[in-house]
Amino acid sequence: MLIAQSIKDKLGAALSPTHLEIINESHKHRVPKDAETHFKVVVVSEAFVGKRLIGRHRAINEALSDEFAAGLHSLSMYTYTPEEWAELAEVPDSPKCTS
Template identity: 40%
Template sequence: MSDLKERAARMKTELQAKLQPVELVIRDDSKRHAHHAGRNGIEGDETHFTISIVSDRFGGMNRVARHRLVNELLKPEFASGLHALSLSLSAPGEE
C-alpha cells in the first residue's frame, strides 16, 4: 500500500472508485490542528485533510454541489472522527 494512513487510504479508495479522478491529492493536516476542536490529542489521529480532485464527474456541477458530493461520499469518515476538509474540486480544463 502507499504511505497514507488508514483514514486517508480509505478516503482515497472511495474517491477513486466513485469519482474516477484524473488527479487526486490527499494531504493530512491533522498535526497543524492538534489543539483544535475535533482532536482528541492522540498522535497520528487523522481528523483534518486537504483534498484536491480533478474529475470529469464535476463537469456541469457548481461549487456547492461538488462539495456536497464529496462530503456525502465521505460521510462514514465524518461519523468516525473526520473533523474537517479543505477541498479543491474541478473538472479537467478548469483552473
C-alpha cells in the same frame, strides 16, 4: 484501515478522478500525534463538469459520510474539472487553524 486510504478509495470509486491528492493536515491542529482528523483533498474529475461548487462538495461529503461519522473533523476541498486543472497555477493553501 487508515482514514487517508479510505478517503482515496472512496473518492476514487465515486468520482473516477484524473488527479487526486489527499494531504493529512492534522499536525497543524491540536490533536494527538498521528491523528487523522484534518485533511485537504484536491480532486480533478469529469464528474464535476457542469456542477457548481456546492454540488462538487456535496458529492465528496456523500462519498465520505462514514469517515465523518468515524471522526474525520475537517476537510478542505479543492475540486476541479480537467479543463480548470489544466489552467491552474497552484492549489491554494488550506485556511489557517484558529486554535
